[in-house]
Amino acid sequence: MGLRLPLRHRDDPGIQKDLNWARHGVDLPTGLEIQWLGTAGFRISYEGTTVLIDPYLSRIPLGAVVGRRAVTSDEALVERLVPAADAVLVGHTHFDHAIDVGALARRHGCPVYGSTSAAHLVALNGMPDQAVDVEPHRPYEFGPFTVRFTPSRHSKLVLGLKVPSDGELTCDALDDLAAGRYRCGQVWGIAIEVAGITLYHQGSADLVDDEIRDRGVDVLLCGIAGRAYTRHFVPRVLAALDPKLILAHHHDDFFRPIEGDMGFSLNVNLGAFADDVAAAAPGLPVRTLDPLQTVSAAGV
Numbered sequence: 001m002g003l004r005l006p007l008r009h010r011d012d013p014g015i016q017k018d019l020n021w022a023r024h025g026v027d028l029p030t031g032l033e034i035q036w037l038g039t040a041g042f043r044i045s046y047e048g049t050t051v052l053i054d055p056y057l058s059r060i061p062l063g064a065v066v067g068r069r070a071v072t073s074d075e076a077l078v079e080r081l082v083p084a085a086d087a088v089l090v091g092h093t094h095f096d097h098a099i100d101v102g103a104l105a106r107r108h109g110c111p112v113y114g115s116t117s118a119a120h121l122v123a124l125n126g127m128p129d130q131a132v133d134v135e136p137h138r139p140y141e142f143g144p145f146t147v148r149f150t151p152s153r154h155s156k157l158v159l160g161l162k163v164p165s166d167g168e169l170t171c172d173a174l175d176d177l178a179a180g181r182y183r184c185g186q187v188w189g190i191a192i193e194v195a196g197i198t199l200y201h202q203g204s205a206d207l208v209d210d211e212i213r214d215r216g217v218d219v220l221l222c223g224i225a226g227r228a229y230t231r232h233f234v235p236r237v238l239a240a241l242d243p244k245l246i247l248a249h250h251h252d253d254f255f256r257p258i259e260g261d262m263g264f265s266l267n268v269n270l271g272a273f274a275d276d277v278a279a280a281a282p283g284l285p286v287r288t289l290d291p292l293q294t295v296s297a298a299g300v
Contacts, residue, residue: 012251012264015271021247021287026295029195033296034247036289039096039254040203040223043082043294046194049143050084053190053201053221054097055104057081062255065179071095072174073103081258081292082107087142089190090114091203092154093121093169095182096254102174105130113140113147117169117185124174134188137213150189151211154204155226155233157267191217200241203250206230212240219243223250224273225265234276238284246286248273262291 017023028034035043040054058074065071078100085108088101093115102125105112111130112122119131134140134149141147154163169183189212190201197218205227220243227233251270253263264270274286289295 012270015274016262016264016288016290019248019270019274019286019288020293021289021295022293024285024287026297028295028297029197030297032195032197033294034199034219034289035294036247036249036291037081038252038258038291040091040201040250041097042201042221042249044145044192044194044199045084047144049086049145051087051089051142051145051147051192052082052085052104053089053192054091054203055082055088055100056096056098056254057258058100059254059257060095060099060179065095065255068178068180070175070177071099071179072177073100075103075107077258078103079107084108085110087145087147088112089147089192089201090118090188091152091190091201092187093117093182093185094154094165095179097203098182101125102127111142113149115186115188117183120169121182124171124177136211144194146193148191148214150191150213151208152187152189152202152204153206153208154184154187155206155230157226157229160229200243202237205233205250207233207237207240209236209240215240215242217241217243218245220246222246222248224248224270225250225268227273228267228269234273235280238277238281243284246277246284248286248288252291258291 033045039056042053044051060071113132119133122131167183191214192199199219200217201221203223251268256263
């Protein structure tokens with residue numbers, strides 16, 4: 001079950017452009033906006049309420065990760081790029097999903113929904129009362145949104161053998177939080193009902209098939225990093241969720257600045273993912289967005 005794909009598709013940039021959602025027409029309810037924040041991060045806004053999922057804008061350089069230095073959010077950047085947030089949803093607490101959570105909770109005074117590890121991270125940032133340690137499948141409502149958290153699992157990115165930085169986030173001080181100490185914690189898939197449709201956020205390329213209760217989702221926000229290490233990921237996730245459209249994410253090089261030129265992660269292979277979807281479900285559209293690109297019924 002080791003890596004079977006080329007490190008990158010020979011034309012990932014061209015495929016990223018060809019699959020861009022705006023090039024194919026955007027069929028969303030009027031007033032609903034979806035913005036890709038890069039990596040597994042999204043902003044979803046409707047009727048004056050904004051929900052963030054796995055926001056990661058600060059983009060820690062690779063040298064800081066390799067050097068095991070403490071890493072922190074670029075709060076000025078985050079404040080400039082995310083002017084509003086009414087709730088933050090956290091699928092798991094690796095640094096590339098959670099490092100900006102504290103800054104956003106502090107800036108906007110909003111609740112953070114996620115695992116025990118996410119609650120611990122929010123408490124480390126001095127806001128324990130804003131953390132919601134979620135229960136599986138329980139509906140949480142805010143404004144026009146209803147959200148449910150589905151038990152899931154992370155792909156085994158370390159040579160197909162184990163989850164990187166597995167276990168709970170237990171660090172006692174922010175000054176000690178190097179990238180590797182952002183432990184994964186419990187992993188969640190996140191179902192979001194809003195404006196008469198259902199979106200489902202899969203932040204890592206593995207799942208607990210029997211836990212999924214949302215078939216026929218309108219948009220699957222499908223994280224594809226690590227899928228080469230997950231047996232039959234594409235047919236399994238399609239069988240479990242039966243989506244009408246897939247928006248691929250977590251295929252960008254998340255060590256590059258969010259406002260710079262987009263790169264592509266190793267071991268992801270966007271083109272092969274699109275081919276795998278076409279083989280498993282002919283005619284099912286696969287779409288992409290560029291970092292910070294927003295789509296709505298009115299266009300880009």
